[in-house]
Amino acid sequence: MRYIKKPLKDEYPVYSHIYMDLLEDDGKVLEHLWQNFMEIKELVQTLPEEKLLYRYAENKWTIKEILVHLIDDERIFTYRALRYARNDDTPLHGFDQDKYARFSKANDRSLESILEEYEWVRRSTIALFKYLPEDSFTRSGEGIDFDGSVINKRTVRALVYHIAGHELRHLNIIKAHYLN
Secondary structure, eight states: OOOOOOOOGGGSOGGGHHHHTTSOSSSOHHHHHHHHHHHHHHHHHTSOHHHHTOOSSTTOOOHHHHHHHHHHHHHHHHHHHHHHHTTOOOOEEOOOHHHHHHHHOGGGSOHHHHHHHHHHHHHHHHHHHHHSOGGGTTOEEEEEOTTSOOEEEEEHHHHHHHHHHHHHHHHHHHHHHTOO
16 A cells, blocks of 8 residues: 655644544555544444434434545545645635535435445545655645635645544544444
């Protein structure tokens, strides 16, 4: 598997440290992506449907909504990485994650369908980053928050680490709030 150096702090927005801090600095982010997917898959497959639809507080997502959110986020951040890797510096708008979750209808889907989609997206993500030219990883672009208020700059390698760290953060949330 390909090694991708962990991004420096000036390669991503300050708030992204909550994702970056969860990741090892071993260059094995693509391996971690696959291992983390397998851990989540094994974990959620053991849960009864009522746990998959549980909300630990008002307006918090269900596990199914979290899984579809991870898929959506991964697609968006991978698309950004592709654009920046190809030296396209057009600022890209963010997304309203709560609106995406609300309109995903995740709770109406079977867990099997969600996991199938998740796996295909993950395989595609790994393939993209595995075969990008080496010099593309330090290219960057700007992302605009969905409300247009903030512009954030990220490198291509910061985007793959974001995907991995974001997933770990949600895995930790699932373990802390849904499995009691």
